[in-house]
Amino acid sequence: MSAQYSTPAPRSPTILSLAQHLRQVERERPGGVADDLSPLMNQLAFAAKVLAREINRAALAAAAPPQSVQGGTNSTGDDQTRLDVYANQVVLDAFHRSTRLAGLVSEEMDELVVLSEGDRARMILCIDPIDGSSNTEINGSLGTIFGFYRRERTGPGDLTAELIEGRAPLVAAGYVFYGSGTLLVYSQGEGVRSFLLDRELGEFMMCHPDIRCPEEGDSFAANTGRLYEWHPGLQRYIHHISQRDPATRRPYSLRYSGALVADFHRCLLRGGVYFYPSDRGHAEGKLRLFYESAPLAFLVEQAGGKASDGRSPILPPRARSIHQRSSLVIGSAREVELIEKFVAEAEPKTASAWTI
Ligand code: AFP
Numbered sequence: 001m002s003a004q005y006s007t008p009a010p011r012s013p014t015i016l017s018l019a020q021h022l023r024q025v026e027r028e029r030p031g032g033v034a035d036d037l038s039p040l041m042n043q044l045a046f047a048a049k050v051l052a053r054e055i056n057r058a059a060l061a062a063a064a065p066p067q068s069v070q071g072g073t074n075s076t077g078d079d080q081t082r083l084d085v086y087a088n089q090v091v092l093d094a095f096h097r098s099t100r101l102a103g104l105v106s107e108e109m110d111e112l113v114v115l116s117e118g119d120r121a122r123m124i125l126c127i128d129p130i131d132g133s134s135n136t137e138i139n140g141s142l143g144t145i146f147g148f149y150r151r152e153r154t155g156p157g158d159l160t161a162e163l164i165e166g167r168a169p170l171v172a173a174g175y176v177f178y179g180s181g182t183l184l185v186y187s188q189g190e191g192v193r194s195f196l197l198d199r200e201l202g203e204f205m206m207c208h209p210d211i212r213c214p215e216e217g218d219s220f221a222a223n224t225g226r227l228y229e230w231h232p233g234l235q236r237y238i239h240h241i242s243q244r245d246p247a248t249r250r251p252y253s254l255r256y257s258g259a260l261v262a263d264f265h266r267c268l269l270r271g272g273v274y275f276y277p278s279d280r281g282h283a284e285g286k287l288r289l290f291y292e293s294a295p296l297a298f299l300v301e302q303a304g305g306k307a308s309d310g311r312s313p314i315l316p317p318r319a320r321s322i323h324q325r326s327s328l329v330i331g332s333a334r335e336v337e338l339i340e341k342f343v344a345e346a347e348p349k350t351a352s353a354w355t356i
Helices: 018-028 033-056 058-062 082-095 133-138 159-164 224-229 232-241 260-270 289-302 333-346
Strands: 101-106 123-131 142-150 170-178 182-187 193-198 203-208 219-221 273-276 306-308 328-331
Touching (some): 033 058, 033 082, 033 123, 033 142, 033 170, 033 182, 033 193, 082 101, 101 289, 123 159, 123 289, 142 260, 170 289, 224 232, 260 273, 273 333, 289 306, 289 328
Parallel strands (some): 219 273
Antiparallel strands (some): 123 142, 142 170, 182 193, 306 328
């Protein structure tokens, strides 16, 4: 007697690679952002795999000169490590023959690089290839932050002006977090998903289909070594969150790694706030708008959180240059609002002080 098998009811797959997910979105929304984005995300994932492999041995390489020699200084005056220079080249190579990418802005290059003027090249990628590079030699967390900006039209044009003037809005963004595992977190404007690199399969596999940022948190991430160089509102805020009040989960815990991606990731998943304000040494803040603050702002908003410069939303980005810096306050909506409240309350007395 033969066994009777019933056809299983269709369901969403529980094991899904990034490539499969991208194809799925393309099928569901033909003609949209996904058409341009899918090949580019696949290329970016490839670059991330190459970087993950290199980062794994970076501490070793750094301990053995001459590999550890510094790479110089980048366009915004920051020191470049050997890994910064290598990572920039990996990204350039990954997109070298792309017909979908019109241009590329990297923290490590002075100018935007034009890649294609073809009629399928609608996207501009802004990227920080290695975020937190001072963590390299100590085997600490590192990241890659990226944002895809979509042009209104294709063909030749002044891409830098299009970005700065807001004519190429941010349509997708994400980061790669090189920690105990390599995690790719991204959004194309319909929620936030994460994918973990499975080294045996060589694939990014979906591990979280819909990340939501908790509305509140009880931790903060900031370089409080600069406390007395900050806006007085922020100094009062630190005093406030250090007071004991169990009803409002105070005192908050400090969690700061020196890598924005790692600190932001914690806030996104667990709740809390990361901030890097302007101070006496960084009149406009330290972080870069197009490839650090704005992409993470896009993600956090997609996850129900908030991002501002302490007064106004980060998005849409307002800039004078592609390497524009900005203050950043980002994370759980209520925690960002609390900082904005302290800044606003201290404002009239500090109108002439440096901006947040
Ligand atoms: P590096 O990539 O130059 O190490 O800078 C990292 C970063 O842009 C960001 O990832 C950190 O949150 C922040 O700077 C750390 O800056 P401080 O060392 O001034 O705290």
